[in-house]
Amino acid sequence: xxxxxxxNTAFGTSSVVSxxxxxxxxxxxxxxxxxxxxxxxxxxxxxxxxxxxxLGVRTGPAATNTVTLDLNTSNYYSCTAxxxxxxxxxxxxxxxxxxxxxxxxxxxxxxxxxxxWRFATGTVPTMSTVAGKVDRVDYVVQSxxxxxxVATIDLLGTA
Amino acid sequence: MWAMVKANQVVAIYRRxxxxxxxxxxxxxxxxxxxxxxxxxxxxIYDYTEVRSNLNDKxxxxxxxSTAIDNDAGxxxxxxxxxxxxxxxxxxxxxxxxxxxxxxxxxxxxxxVKSLEKQKVKQIAAGLLQSSDWMVIRxxxxxxxxxxxVATYRAAVRTKSNSMETAINDAADADAxxxxxxxxxxxNGAIDAxxxxxxxxxxxxxxx
Numbered sequence: 139x140x141x142x143x144x145x146n147t148a149f150g151t152s153s154v155v156s157x158x159x160x161x162x163x164x165x166x167x168x169x170x171x172x173x174x175x176x177x178x179x180x181x182x183x184x185x186x187x188x189x190x191x192x193l194g195v196r197t198g199p200a201a202t203n204t205v206t207l208d209l210n211t212s213n214y215y216s217c218t219a220x221x222x223x224x225x226x227x228x229x230x231x232x233x234x235x236x237x238x239x240x241x242x243x244x245x246x247x248x249x250x251x252x253x254x255w256r257f258a259t260g261t262v263p264t265m266s267t268v269a270g271k272v273d274r275v276d277y278v279v280q281s282x283x284x285x286x287x288v289a290t291i292d293l294l295g296t297a
Numbered sequence: 298m299w300a301m302v303k304a305n306q307v308v309a310i311y312r313r314x315x316x317x318x319x320x321x322x323x324x325x326x327x328x329x330x331x332x333x334x335x336x337x338x339x340x341x342i343y344d345y346t347e348v349r350s351n352l353n354d355k356x357x358x359x360x361x362x363s364t365a366i367d368n369d370a371g372x373x374x375x376x377x378x379x380x381x382x383x384x385x386x387x388x389x390x391x392x393x394x395x396x397x398x399x400x401x402x403x404x405x406x407x408x409x410v411k412s413l414e415k416q417k418v419k420q421i422a423a424g425l426l427q428s429s430d431w432m433v434i435r436x437x438x439x440x441x442x443x444x445x446x447v448a449t450y451r452a453a454v455r456t457k458s459n460s461m462e463t464a465i466n467d468a469a470d471a472d473a474x475x476x477x478x479x480x481x482x483x484x485n486g487a488i489d490a491x492x493x494x495x496x497x498x499x500x501x502x503x504x505x
Contacts, residue, residue, distance in 0.1 A: 222332065224322060248331050251323040261316045262323040267331065 188237065193217035195244070209279070213237030219265070220244040227252035231282050239275040243268060254285045263289035270294070299329060299337070300345040300373040305366055307373055310345055338371035346372065350379035356410055356471035357381055381471045385409040410474060415462050418494065422458035425497060426451055428504055446501040453498035464493050 174180065191212035196203055197220035207215055207228035214237050217223075225239075231254060241249065246267040255277075257263060265273045272294050277287045301309040301319075311317075314329035319340050328337065334344065343366070349359065360378035367374075389397040389405040397405040408416075429451060432443045443451075461477075468474045481489040 222328075222336070246331050248325055248328050250325065250328070253318075253321045253323070255323065257323075260318075260323075262325050264316075264325045264327045267327065 188213040190214040190216050190240070195220050196223055197221050207239070209235055209237075214240070216240040216242070218242045218244050219247045219249065222248045222250070224250045225252060225255065227254040227283070228285070231279055231285065233279050233281050236276075236278040238277065241265060241273045241275065243271045243273070245269050251287075254283050255287050256280075256284055257287050257289065263291060265289070266292050298345040298347070300343050302341050302343050302366060302368075302373065305368070307364060307366065311342075334371055343367075343371045343373045346374045348374060348376040350377065352379045353471075353475055355382075356474055383407070383409040384411050384468070384471065384474065386412055410471070411465050411468065414465050414474070414494070418458055418461045418465070421497070422454050425454045425500075444501075444503050447503050450498055450501045450504070457497055461494055 189212055191214065193205055193207075193215055195218040196205060203221045204224045204226050205217060206226045208230055209228045209232065210230040213235065216239070219241055223241075243266040247265075248267075249262075249265045251257075251262050255262070263273075263275075271292045273289060273291045274293055275287050275289045277285050279285050298313075299311045300307045301311070301317075311329070314326040316326045317324055322340075324340075329342075337343070350357065357379040360380040362375050362377045365374045365376070366372075386409045387407045389407055391397055399405050429443070429447050432441075432447055433451075435441055436443050464477055465474070468477060477493045478495065480492040480495065483489050
């Protein structure tokens with residue numbers, strides 16, 4: 139099939155009535171310097187931000203206290219602990235992803251963790267138990283079942 | 298303290314809170330203080346109590362234990378028995394029942410509580426007499442005679458030491474031994490009767 143060079147000529151209104159482009163028929167090679175690409179080393183000239191996915195106030199009986207992060211959703215998550223929480227093994231765990239989880243205490247509650255979460259010395263952290271205190275768990279996914287994590291407790295320093 | 302119970306068996310004892318992993322879930326150490334008893338029971342953590350006989354360890358040693366698991370109450374209680382130590386000396390024997398001998402061919406003897414107590418009595422008596430031994434030596438070498446009060450005191454110490462050893466020999470069991478060293482008091486706190494093994498003669502003024 140011969141390639142057709144369109145050049146800079148714009149299509150006229152209604153000039154294409156019915157057409158279909160087969161898969162891989164068009165290869166876009168001219169990179170736009172202002173477009174992010176997944177397969178290029180690029181330097182951003184302004185800050186890039188990941189949105190923080192709010193998991194809300196976690197409350198209620200034990201059955202509803204399990205927090206399962208969907209790592210496809212975001213890199214950053216936040217929630218308020220208003221019950222004893224279980225951060226279960228996340229879904230869509232892919233090596234190389236990194237981010238953080240902000241946990242705001244709303245009382246004397248505990249946070250337990252699924253087996254994917256790996257903290258230093260194998261000891262999960264004791265999260266803040268005073269309402270208003272904020273802890274942060276930074277994570278890097280090493281493999282599909284291993285998430286390295288570091289908890290920093292009481293980042294506000296006061297409730 | 299807490300115990301981890303699985304299949305009605307105690308598999309671990311936690312004497313202080315610690316982070317732990319149960320069924321693939323990693324829990325922080327503060328679950329022990331924050332979680333309710335029921336929440337801990339749900340993952341197999343029961344309250345743990347050790348019951349030990351509060352007996353005089355001079356006369357009793359800790360014996361075997363028995364464990365009671367109450368799955369309804371979520372408790373584990375371990376009770377230790379108290380075994381009385383040997384009051385009398387024991388001639389040691391080997392696994393064949395033959396006498397154990399020391400390097401001189403003499404029978405190895407493990408002293409019983411009575412012998413140990415009698416040793417203490419002798420040591421105390423010797424200590425009480427020692428402070429006036431110089432007076433006795435001085436008199437024996439032709440010097441000043443031992444003052445009557447001191448001589449009487451020294452005799453009383455020896456008499457008391459002998460009577461204490463007799464009382465120890467006569468003690469029928471550990472409780473009788475304990476009674477020998479127990480001072481009794483009136484309700485107002487005043488001494489009723491000084492313990493037999495503490496009832497030494499009063500030191501005379503000449504020796505104070």
